Amino acid sequence: MTEKPQVKILVVKRDKIGDMLLTTTVLGWLRKALPDADIHVLANDYNSWVLAGNPDVDRIWSVPRVRARGGFTPGDVWRTFLMLWRLRRLKFDWVLVGNGEESPRAIKRGLSVRGKRTVAYCATPAQWPGLTDALPPPDDLHETQRLAHLVQPMGLRPPEHLPAPRYVLPASGKAFAAAWLAGHRLTPFGYMVLGLGARRAKKQPSTRQVLDWSAHAAQRWGLKTVFIWTPGKSDDPNYPGDDDVAEPVLAAASPHIIPFRGPLHEAIALIGQARLSLFPDSGLMHFAAASPGGVLGFFAERDASPSPVQWAPVGPRARWLEATHRVADLSDDQVLAPLDEMIASFPEQASDRE
Numbered sequence: 001m002t003e004k005p006q007v008k009i010l011v012v013k014r015d016k017i018g019d020m021l022l023t024t025t026v027l028g029w030l031r032k033a034l035p036d037a038d039i040h041v042l043a044n045d046y047n048s049w050v051l052a053g054n055p056d057v058d059r060i061w062s063v064p065r066v067r068a069r070g071g072f073t074p075g076d077v078w079r080t081f082l083m084l085w086r087l088r089r090l091k092f093d094w095v096l097v098g099n100g101e102e103s104p105r106a107i108k109r110g111l112s113v114r115g116k117r118t119v120a121y122c123a124t125p126a127q128w129p130g131l132t133d134a135l136p137p138p139d140d141l142h143e144t145q146r147l148a149h150l151v152q153p154m155g156l157r158p159p160e161h162l163p164a165p166r167y168v169l170p171a172s173g174k175a176f177a178a179a180w181l182a183g184h185r186l187t188p189f190g191y192m193v194l195g196l197g198a199r200r201a202k203k204q205p206s207t208r209q210v211l212d213w214s215a216h217a218a219q220r221w222g223l224k225t226v227f228i229w230t231p232g233k234s235d236d237p238n239y240p241g242d243d244d245v246a247e248p249v250l251a252a253a254s255p256h257i258i259p260f261r262g263p264l265h266e267a268i269a270l271i272g273q274a275r276l277s278l279f280p281d282s283g284l285m286h287f288a289a290a291s292p293g294g295v296l297g298f299f300a301e302r303d304a305s306p307s308p309v310q311w312a313p314v315g316p317r318a319r320w321l322e323a324t325h326r327v328a329d330l331s332d333d334q335v336l337a338p339l340d341e342m343i344a345s346f347p348e349q350a351s352d353r354e
Contacts (some may be wrong), residue, residue, distance in 0.1 A: 006036055006037065006038050007034060007036070007037045007038065007093050007094070008037070008038045008040070008090060008091070008092045008093050008094070009030070009034075009037055009038065009039050009040065009092065009093065009094045009095075009096065010040045010041070010042055010087070010090075010092045010094070010095045010096070010110075010113060010115060011023070011027065011039070011040070011041045011042070011096045011098045012041075012042045012095060012096065012097050012098055012106055012109055012110040012113075013041055013042065013043050013047065013098040014042075014043070014044055014103075014105065014106050014109060015047065015098075015099065016046070016047060016283055017046070017047045017050055017264070017283045017287075018282065018283030018284075018285070018286040018287070019047070019143070019283075020043065020047040020048075020050040020051070021050055021165045021167060021283070021286050021287060021290060022143050022144050022147070022165055022286060022314065023041075023098055023147060024050070024051070024054060024056070024163075024165045024166055024167065025144045025147075025148075025162040025163050025164065025165050025314065026098075026144060026147045026148050026150075026151075026162065027039065027041070027051075027054065027056040027057060028056050028162070028163035028166070029148065029159055029162050029163060030056070030151065031055070031056035032163075033151075033156055034156075038058050039056065039057055039058050040057070040058060040059045040060070040061060040090075040092070041057050041059075041060050041061065042061045042062075042063070042087070042109070042113070043060060043061065043062050043063075044062060044063050044064065044065040045062045045063070045064055045065055046065040047065075048060050048062040049170070049265075050167050052168060052170070053168035054166070054167075054168070061083055061087065063080050063083065064076040064079075064080065084112055084113070087113045088113060088114050091115070091116065092113060092115035092116065093115065093116050093117065094115060094116070094117055094118075094119065094154060095110045095111075095113050095115035095117070095118040095119070096110075096119050096120075096150045096151070097109075097110040097118065097119065097120035097121070097150075098147055098150070099120070099121065099147075100121070100138075100141075100143040100146030100147060100310065101121055101137045101146070102120070102121050102122050102123055102137055103120075103121075106120070107120045107122065107128055107131065111128065111130045111131065114130075116132075117132040117133055117153065118130065118131055118132055118133065119132070119133040119135065119150050119151075119153050119154075120133075120134065120135070120150075121134075121135050121136070121137045121138070121146070121150075122134040122135070122137075123136065123137055133153040135149070135150065135152070135153075140309055141309075141310070142309065142310055142311075142312065142314070143310050143311060144162050144314060145158065145162075146310070148162060164290065164314065164315050164316060165286065165289070165290045165314055165315065166290060167287070167290060169265075169268065169269055169272055170265065172265070173265050173266065173268065173269035173272075174269060176265075176266050176269055177266075177269035177270055177272070177273055180260075180266070180270065181270075181273070184224075184258050186224060186226075186258070188273040189273060189274070189275045189292070189293060189346070190223065190224075190275065191223050191224045191225065191226055191258075191274060191275060192214070192217045192221075192223045192224070192225045192226070192274060192275055192276050192277070192278070192343075193225070193226045193228060193270060193271050193274040193276075193277040193278070193279075193288070194210060194213060194214060194225050194226070194227055194228070194277075194278045194279075195227070195228040195229060195267075195271075195277065195278070195279045195280075195282075195284055196228070196229040196230065196242045196245055196246065196280065197228070197229070197230065197242075197279045197280050197282035197283075197284045197285060199230075199234075199240050199242075200300075200301070200304075200305060201245070201326075202300045202301045202305075202323075202325065202326040202327065202328075203280040203281060203298060203299065203300045203301070203305060203326075203327055204242075204245060204280055204327060204328075205278075205280070205298070205327050205328065206327075206328040207248045207249050207252070209327075209328065209330075209332075209335070210227065210249050210257075211249065211252055211254055211257075212332055213225075213278065213332070213335060213336065213339070214227070214254060214256045214257050215254070215256055216332075216336055216339070217256070217339070217343075218255075218256040220340065221275075221340075221343050223275060223343070224256060224257070224258055225256055225257050225258070226258050226259075226260050226270055226274070227246070227249060227257045227258065227259045227260065228260050228261075228267050228270070228271075228284070229241070229242040229243070229245065229246040229261065230242045231243065231261050231262070243261075246259070246261070267284065268284070268287050271284060271287055271288045271291055272287075272291045272292070273291075273292075273293075274288070274291065274293045275293050275343055275346055276293045276294060276295070276296065276339065276342050276343050276346070277291070277293060277294070277295045277296070278295070278296050278297075278298070278335075278339070279295055279296075279297055279298070280297070280298045280299070280300075280327060281297060281298065281299050281305070281306060281308070281311055285297045285313050286313055286314070288313070289313035289314055289315035289317070289318035290314075290315050291315075292317075292347075293317065293346065294315060294316070294317020294318055294319070294342060295313050295315070295317070295318055295319070295320075296319050296320065296321070296335070296338055296339060296342060297312065297313045297318070297319070297320035297321070298320065298321055298322075298323070298327045298330070299311075299312075299320060299321070299322040299323070300322065300323040300324075300325060300326055300327050301323075301324075301325055301326070302322070308320055308322055317342065319338055319342065321334060321335065321338070
């Protein structure tokens with residue numbers, strides 16, 4: 001009997017870490033649907049770590065992220081060219097441009113691999129003559145379902161339910177969290193995380209809200225709050241930070257708040273052992289949703305910002321609230337009711353996962 005040829009699939013994912021984390025839901029389903037497929041992911045050196053140790057991926061290819069480096073170096077150009085040559089030699093059956101909407105840069109990268117068939121969301125197929133399967137951009141679907149619908153040209157039916165997103169925290173992150181928590185007399189799952197984590201002021205909680213919510217967590221549940229924000233000034237053209245927004249919270253010198261201003265991986269390590277996290281729409285919100293404690297996410301100004309219809313957090317302990325204009329307009333009752341419910345329902349066996 002002649003064996004069926006192994007299907008080779010390349011998923012192109014050039015987005016941020018939160019987007020990559022959501023993509024793991026589709027990779028998990030794709031592995032289950034096609035257990036013998038050879039599944040590769042073309043990522044960048046900023047988001048590729050999210051897939052490290054993921055059994056649903058056979059190989060990760062990483063290119064430099066130009067924004068992070070301020071441009072390509074000659075070495076970057078040569079390594080990218082060599083990697084592209086190797087990818088072309090693999091002759092992928094399917095190249096899936098893993099974006100939930102049209103992305104010209106991602107389509108260009110996917111076409112450069114020259115797979116037998118390339119699938120992407122595209123409103124104007126004539127603009128991309130090498131794109132064999134141009135799908136109309138979907139409406140009213142979550143990002144994970146948008147990604148899942150890319151498999152339709154492969155003859156697969158997108159599932160109604162996808163696996164939960166997952167990641168493996170590097171050992172260095174776990175070691176950091178253990179030392180940092182011990183140094184601040186905190187125990188795993190014995191604290192709450194509250195973060196700014198959004199670059200639009202209307203999506204961030206106010207100083208008063210941060211102080212009031214952290215005081216409530218301390219008085220009602222005996223939990224300190226680890227306050228996390230993005231380091232840097234708001235006028236940084238590459239990576240705007242939240243130092244200015246965090247300053248009045250720090251000036252209040254609340255005994256319930258322990259500030260953390262540090263690297264992304266270390267922040268994720270602390271989020272991973274929180275009893276509950278509160279975050280505006282951001283990559284950190286999605287990592288909190290994939291953590292044992294879960295997340296209460298915040299959205300606002302839907303007319304100008306991404307909608308929770310597409311970007312709501314995904315996970316067994318993920319909830320979200322949407323403000324009409326500003327997160328600062330949410331009442332304490334609107335926030336503290338689900339906060340109390342989620343803390344009270346925290347599964348004690350979740351601590352066994354660490």
